[in-house]
Amino acid sequence: MVENKMKSFVPEAGTCIPWKIKKEEFGVLAGNEEIVKSSWEMLDALAYAFIWFWVQR
Amino acid sequence: MSKEALSKAMAELEEEQVIALVKELLGSGVAPLEIVKALQEGMVEVGNRFERGDYFLSELVMAGEIMKGAMDILEPHLAGESTEHKGTIVIGTVRGDIHDLGKNIVVMLLKGAGYKVVDLGVDVPKEKFVEAVKETGAPLVGMSVLLTSCQGALKETIEALRAEGLNPKVIIGGNYVNETVKKHVGADYFATTASDGLKAAAEVFGA
Amino acid sequence: MSDKEKLFQERFKRYTVALECGKPDKVPVVFPLGEWVVKYTNTTLQEAYYNVDKSNEIIGDVIRDLDFDVMFGAINLWWPPMFDGMDCKLYKFPGIYFEENSGFQYVEEEYMKAEDYDEFIANPTQWLATKYLPRICGEFAEPGSYRATVALIKGAAAFAMHNDKLTKTGEKWAKEYGIVSATTGMTKAPFDTLGDALRGTKGILLDLRRRPDKVLAACEAIVPHNIAYAMITAAGDTSLPCFAPLHKGAYPFLSLEHWQKYYWPSWKAVIEGLWALGKRTFFFAEGDWTPYLEKIAELPDKSIVFCIDLTDAKKAKKVLGGRFCLYGGVPTTLLTYGTPEEVKDCVKRAIDELGGDGGFVLAAGGVVMSDAKRENIVAMIEAAREYGVY
Numbered sequence: 001m002v003e004n005k006m007k008s009f010v011p012e013a014g015t016c017i018p019w020k021i022k023k024e025e026f027g028v029l030a031g032n033e034e035i036v037k038s039s040w041e042m043l044d045a046l047a048y049a050f051i052w053f054w055v056q057r
Numbered sequence: 058m059s060k061e062a063l064s065k066a067m068a069e070l071e072e073e074q075v076i077a078l079v080k081e082l083l084g085s086g087v088a089p090l091e092i093v094k095a096l097q098e099g100m101v102e103v104g105n106r107f108e109r110g111d112y113f114l115s116e117l118v119m120a121g122e123i124m125k126g127a128m129d130i131l132e133p134h135l136a137g138e139s140t141e142h143k144g145t146i147v148i149g150t151v152r153g154d155i156h157d158l159g160k161n162i163v164v165m166l167l168k169g170a171g172y173k174v175v176d177l178g179v180d181v182p183k184e185k186f187v188e189a190v191k192e193t194g195a196p197l198v199g200m201s202v203l204l205t206s207c208q209g210a211l212k213e214t215i216e217a218l219r220a221e222g223l224n225p226k227v228i229i230g231g232n233y234v235n236e237t238v239k240k241h242v243g244a245d246y247f248a249t250t251a252s253d254g255l256k257a258a259a260e261v262f263g264a
Numbered sequence: 265m266s267d268k269e270k271l272f273q274e275r276f277k278r279y280t281v282a283l284e285c286g287k288p289d290k291v292p293v294v295f296p297l298g299e300w301v302v303k304y305t306n307t308t309l310q311e312a313y314y315n316v317d318k319s320n321e322i323i324g325d326v327i328r329d330l331d332f333d334v335m336f337g338a339i340n341l342w343w344p345p346m347f348d349g350m351d352c353k354l355y356k357f358p359g360i361y362f363e364e365n366s367g368f369q370y371v372e373e374e375y376m377k378a379e380d381y382d383e384f385i386a387n388p389t390q391w392l393a394t395k396y397l398p399r400i401c402g403e404f405a406e407p408g409s410y411r412a413t414v415a416l417i418k419g420a421a422a423f424a425m426h427n428d429k430l431t432k433t434g435e436k437w438a439k440e441y442g443i444v445s446a447t448t449g450m451t452k453a454p455f456d457t458l459g460d461a462l463r464g465t466k467g468i469l470l471d472l473r474r475r476p477d478k479v480l481a482a483c484e485a486i487v488p489h490n491i492a493y494a495m496i497t498a499a500g501d502t503s504l505p506c507f508a509p510l511h512k513g514a515y516p517f518l519s520l521e522h523w524q525k526y527y528w529p530s531w532k533a534v535i536e537g538l539w540a541l542g543k544r545t546f547f548f549a550e551g552d553w554t555p556y557l558e559k560i561a562e563l564p565d566k567s568i569v570f571c572i573d574l575t576d577a578k579k580a581k582k583v584l585g586g587r588f589c590l591y592g593g594v595p596t597t598l599l600t601y602g603t604p605e606e607v608k609d610c611v612k613r614a615i616d617e618l619g620g621d622g623g624f625v626l627a628a629g630g631v632v633m634s635d636a637k638r639e640n641i642v643a644m645i646e647a648a649r650e651y652g653v654y
């Protein structure tokens with residue numbers, strides 16, 4: 001099962017699934033890592049804001 | 058001696074001690090009503106400390122919780138006993154408004170001072186106020202409002218009471234009420250603190 | 265540069281100079297946006313809440329001919345379709361629950377139980393996603409189910425759509441009307457994050473006696489999140505302050521001792537953390553904060569804008585003036601019950617008392633709601649221009 005491969009972690013503030021965790025799961029990236037990383041972080045921040053939106057009312 | 062200790066423990070917010078003393082007094086045959094009275098005396102002291110600025114909302118909420126715990130123990134023993142009180146007051150937060158912390162304090166202190174309080178809760182439609190006044194014949198109605206946008210509901214509620222020929226005195230309370238709002242809505246008193254409410258009640262009931 | 269762009273630059277400078285405690289050319293004046301703009305139209309409140317374009321049209325009509333600098337407040341702070349899509353219980357809006365012209369209501373409950381503290385503290389974001397969301401949203405009753413999955417897609421889509429709309433609206437006000445937004449981004453005091461939506465007012469106040477260590481640990485755990493949340497919701501902007509509506513730090517919630525122990529340290533840490541990133545905090549002190557002014561004065565100079573609602577304005581001026589920009593001056597009730605004449609007098613007095621040496625923004629103290637009168641708001645803005653020239 002997939003879940004066995006997933007490490008447990010405590011994401012730091014501003015992130016849900018930090019890039020460094022996901023990068024490990026991706027393994028070696030064949031292309032430009034910076035592009036993948038910045039898009040990942042942008043969407044991750046959006047997810048973070050969504051989750052916290054419901055308490056920051 | 059224990060009754061004074063109970064009042065004191067209540068005033069000092071000593072939860073465990075209050076519960077223990079209530080049980081002890083009950084066990085030793087003290088009349089449940091006497092115990093309630095001692096608790097109320099403690100409550101009055103809590104109110105006084107709030108007025109003096111020694112206690113804050115957090116202390117009042119705690120006091121309410123302790124009182125509730127004590128009453129849960131006492132209630133089964135109170136059945137049948139006629140509780141005497143100084144008079145009945147209907148109170149609620151008006152339609153559209155759900156703020157109730159201030160109102161709850163007022164309820165607590167009025168009860169502590171020996172009134173029977175019918176608390177209608179929050180977001181109370183005018184019909185419910187009318188109904189409650191008809192049922193209880195309460196000579197005093199308290200309306201709490203925090204939102205300025207709901208001050209119109211005060212006026213509507215008071216008009217609804219008058220339209221039914223009901224003429225209890227009306228006291229409005231909340232942080233943004235003043236003489237102007239009072240006049241505008243046709244109330245008899247306004248209150249920005251709980252003790253304003255106690256004063257008005259004393260006047261109405263001559264207590 | 266278009267005329268409107270020039271106007272924007274001028275007003276932006278006026279506002280930000282005041283935020284820096286300086287003396288601009290005129291006292292910046294704030295337009296209090298709220299439900300009151302809707303009542304002068306034949307649109308219902310429900311329509312205005314649901315239909316953002318419609319409410320923007322209404323706002324556009326009201327502000328077109330007015331000369332003010334900054335806009336504060338919102339009609340569409342919470343977009344009901346997003347709540348409906350997830351069957352979220354936090355708010356009740358007109359439409360499903362109330363008739364078309366009622367305001368909305370918040371439903372306060374202990375959504376986080378006392379026994380949840382440890383799990384929340386250990387991993388707040390995960391706890392919110394996996395425990396809190398299912399509790400506040402009917403559609404998430406069975407996480408992972410068809411219903412829950414669809415609801416999550418809708419909620420996230422609505423969130424992105426609505427945020428995008430708000431951003432575009434802000435840009436439109438700036439470009440077409442030359443108006444500056446009062447704030448960018450949003451945050452809270454950790455004690456309020458915990459007390460408002462998680463433990464509830466009663467819950468947190470009792471916790472202060474029953475499990476004080478948990479309250480402290482939770483507030484500490486929230487600090488970095490409230491800094492991150494501010495910066496993400498501000499999209500990195502540091503030119504304008506971050507909105508922070510403050511609740512349970514007002515008098516008479518906590519004794520000074522409790523306030524100093526439970527409310528202040530974590531809130532101060534958020535403000536200082538933001539300030540270190542160059543972000544100022546819009547200290548929206550709802551209610552009366554008079555007893556705590558001396559403590560607030562400990563903050564780094566200029567790190568906040570202090571908003572005066574029911575706080576003693578003269579004392580605020582004395583304790584905070586010069587080191588922090590003050591914001592306010594017109595009581596919300598005056599906008600409802602006063603006459604334009606009375607409003608004008610009040611503006612004049614406020615400028616004399618609070619604005620004399622700069623570092624002052626003229627505004628309504630609290631949230632302006634549906635009861636305010638248009639003529640009074642126009643009078644406030646006009647009087648600000650009349651008396652507010654340095």
Ligand code: B12
Binds near residue numbers: 159160232511549551
């Ligand atoms: C706590 C709070 C909430 C809590 C309420 C929790 C609850 N169970 O009550 C929550 C978070 C749910 C809430 C929601 C909202 N709130 Co609110 N809230 C407050 C806050 C911070 C404190 C109010 C309070 O409890 N004070 C403490 C109590 C003890 O004081 P009090 O109520 O004044 O009561 C005392 C006296 O007034 C008097 N009294 C009161 N009632 C009565 C009645 C009688 C008969 C008598 C004799 C005396 C009396 O005695 C009391 C004890 O001394 C105030 C700001 C402030 N600090 O005042 C805003 C405030 C009231 N809220 C406001 C707003 C706008 C809202 C919302 C619309 C906004 C939102 N974004 O969600 C919703 C409205 C929901 C609704 N439909 O009602 C605005 C209202 C603005 C306006 N123009 O009226 C305020 C003023 C904030 C601001 N500065 O803008 N709120």
